[in-house]
Amino acid sequence: MAQRVLITGGAGFVGSHTADVFLEKGWDVEIVDNLASGKRENVPTKAKLHVLDIRSSEAATLLRDGKFDVLVHLAAQMDVRKSVADPVFDADTNIVGSLNLLEAVRAAGGRTRVVFSSTGGAIYGDFTTPPNVETFAKDPESPYGIAKLSVELYMAYYGRIHGLTTTALRYGNVYGPRQDPHGEAGVVAIFSNRILDDQPLTVFGDGKQTRDYVYVGDVARANFLGATRELPPAERLDARAFNIGTGVATDVVTLAHSLERAAGKQVKINFAPKRPGEQQTSFVSIEKAGKLLGWRPEVSIDDGLRRTFEWFAARRATAGRAK
Numbered sequence: 001m002a003q004r005v006l007i008t009g010g011a012g013f014v015g016s017h018t019a020d021v022f023l024e025k026g027w028d029v030e031i032v033d034n035l036a037s038g039k040r041e042n043v044p045t046k047a048k049l050h051v052l053d054i055r056s057s058e059a060a061t062l063l064r065d066g067k068f069d070v071l072v073h074l075a076a077q078m079d080v081r082k083s084v085a086d087p088v089f090d091a092d093t094n095i096v097g098s099l100n101l102l103e104a105v106r107a108a109g110g111r112t113r114v115v116f117s118s119t120g121g122a123i124y125g126d127f128t129t130p131p132n133v134e135t136f137a138k139d140p141e142s143p144y145g146i147a148k149l150s151v152e153l154y155m156a157y158y159g160r161i162h163g164l165t166t167t168a169l170r171y172g173n174v175y176g177p178r179q180d181p182h183g184e185a186g187v188v189a190i191f192s193n194r195i196l197d198d199q200p201l202t203v204f205g206d207g208k209q210t211r212d213y214v215y216v217g218d219v220a221r222a223n224f225l226g227a228t229r230e231l232p233p234a235e236r237l238d239a240r241a242f243n244i245g246t247g248v249a250t251d252v253v254t255l256a257h258s259l260e261r262a263a264g265k266q267v268k269i270n271f272a273p274k275r276p277g278e279q280q281t282s283f284v285s286i287e288k289a290g291k292l293l294g295w296r297p298e299v300s301i302d303d304g305l306r307r308t309f310e311w312f313a314a315r316r317a318t319a320g321r322a323k
């Protein structure tokens, strides 16, 4: 019998690519998504979509009774700025929603492995010197980062006390086809759309602020490996946490030039004042995922940005024809 995975947030960006990978590997894929930002058209035809909120008793019942081998939990309020504006809503979705699912896994006897999407961008905060290693201190600067860290702490607790098998993948800034402008790598979507509109790009500060941009197909593959590889013993918080990035810091101006090459046209860059509170440098060490999950990113930043830009361009062309 095929193995079964439930993917929350499977109508979203990372979730839909993750669903593709599990389907390719012959798994049965079911999805829970309330379509808050996800779209039906992202859901692969072979996957079964349940339009449910992760905070609902229906979602808990589905997970408890569904005999899933794996839960890949990606559904979230994922906008850092929104978490600052409304931390209660953020915590309700990102902490209480996650607890609802962990309790359902416990109620079902704990046989479902949990793979959780945490963040390597927002969890370590500003007091470390990158590249951030999994065991570095965590001092999240936003309610979003605090919620991700809280869920990791709960998962460590569920592992130790209730024997659940859990792993947290701390993604860098994920970009690729189907991304929207609100995510941690939103700049790629924003710049792509500006270039397609023949508009100048706005860079805040000196443009030297760096991020660890990781291609969505590589992240989806990491989710599959997190779901299927043997994990180290559950001990401290970080024992089963893995950074999923590239280990490379890319600055905003370099990113803009790479998109310019992908578009094959010159783009004007305007500089605007630095935004308060913006992190200057952020990138992660990926040695642990290489050693223990056998995962390495395969798509270079230039190649990934080209694929992403082409996707935005093709979407424009289709929308244009539909008018």
Ligand SMILES: NC(=O)c1ccc[n+]([C@@H]2O[C@H](COP(=O)([O-])OP(=O)(O)OC[C@H]3O[C@@H](n4cnc5c(N)ncnc54)[C@H](O)[C@@H]3O)[C@@H](O)[C@H]2O)c1
Binding pocket: 008, 009, 010, 011, 012, 013, 014, 015, 032, 033, 034, 035, 036, 037, 038, 039, 052, 053, 054, 055, 073, 074, 075, 076, 077, 078, 093, 097, 117, 118, 119, 120, 121, 170, 171, 172, 173, 174, 175, 183, 184, 185
């Ligand atoms: N994109 C990134 O750069 C990045 C970086 C680090 C971590 N992450 C994490 O990865 C996960 C996926 O992010 P994404 O970029 O694909 O975002 P996304 O918004 O495309 O996907 C999230 C999905 O969750 C769904 N959702 C939201 N609230 C829900 C609820 N209460 N019940 C059910 N479904 C709900 C949305 O409709 C959406 O389809 C998130 O947990 C995010 O925090 C993303």
